[in-house]
Amino acid sequence: MIEIKNLDFNYPGSKKKVFEGFNLKFSDNRIYGLLGKNGTGKSTMLYLISGLLRPKRGTVTVNGVESKMRRPEMLRELYIVPEEYNLPNLTLRQYVRIHKDFYPQFSEEILDKCLNEFEMPTDINFKELSMGQKKKVYMSFAMASCCQLLLMDEPTNGLDIPSKALFRKVVAGNLADDSSLIISTHQVHDVEQLLDHVLILNGSEVLVDSSIEELTEKYEFGYRNADEMDESVLYAEPSLQGNAVVARRKADSAATTVNLELLFNAATMGRL
Structure with missing residues (x-):
């Protein structure tokens, strides 16, 4: 599904390369745990895969499409949940009406099911929610998109202990059979029961790439x-x-x- 070849990347204004000559492949239909110390490029990799960042050299392809092109046929099958975000001052139903048509397989039934499992109401106004509640809504929408590729950056940050258990239940019970999920996290105990595959990075070095x-x-x-x-x-x-x-x-x-x-x-x- 994803192939990274000869990747070089550094942020503007910084001479330090996050990746240099980096190569990696991700297969279909798996749940990956992406692990590494702070500053080793985990979040950067998710943004490169989604096309929100562009390589300085090399290629990142998703189903044969270069992610930096951000073509509609790629974007409609990819959903990213960043670690930090702001939701607009809308109700959930307004948000769904605006965004669901971008995702051809979007399911309001799955959305309501995920919210119910997160012990959240479906009649929601974003401005009334805490950050942890917003994260539950955002992840529920991601699951309901039924995209082939979901990317989550530190999804359990901001969740209390019971909600972390609910997160595992939501993912295990609602991830589409033909979907893959890449979870970048430091909170390894929150996700280890979910994973099919583990990647441990140290910058451009892959320390572990094993099922x-x-x-x-x-x-x-x-x-x-x-x-x-x-x-x-x-x-x-x-x-x-x-x-x-x-x-x-x-x-x-x-x-x-x-x-x-x-x-x-x-x-x-x-x-x-």
Whole structure:
């Protein structure tokens, strides 16, 4: 679906390149977690994919169309939820009437279902909402667009703990079967149950590009006492339960759930 080739990018007025000679591919029908330290280009990548930013060199294509061209056939199948935004002083129904025709598969039924799952009313005036409530509405509209590609930048920022659980329910229950979702986030525990694939970036270096299945086949995540630490351990952190570890999975060991925080720390420390 998405192919990035020989990408160079820096912001105007800055000599520091966010990406240089960068290459990456995203496949169809997956939920990606896009992880990286602050300033490693996660948000920039989403804006390049959507065509809101343009490469200095190289190409970013979505279904064979260069994103910088922002052609209607690409834009009608792409929806981005930025980390920060302002909604106009409208009711939700006014907003829907203005925008839904841009998205041929838009579903008001899915919109109402997502709002209900977020425990939000459907009779909404944006000016009366908190920032967290606005985010729930914006994400509900994104799901209702039924686009082939959804991009979300830090979607759980500003949500309280119960709402983060509702976010996972909304995405899992309403993402169209033929859609892909790329989530850029620091809040890894908020999304790790949703993901099919993990990308960890360090600027122009891709530290991890693996499916959840591949990660569970290759690594074991868990806790070990000091006398259980052996050569299979790749990375460890002390904790109240013992040492939290990422280890090479042994042939006779059971699969474990991926701990994204441990995986991220191990990758950025060069331990994988």
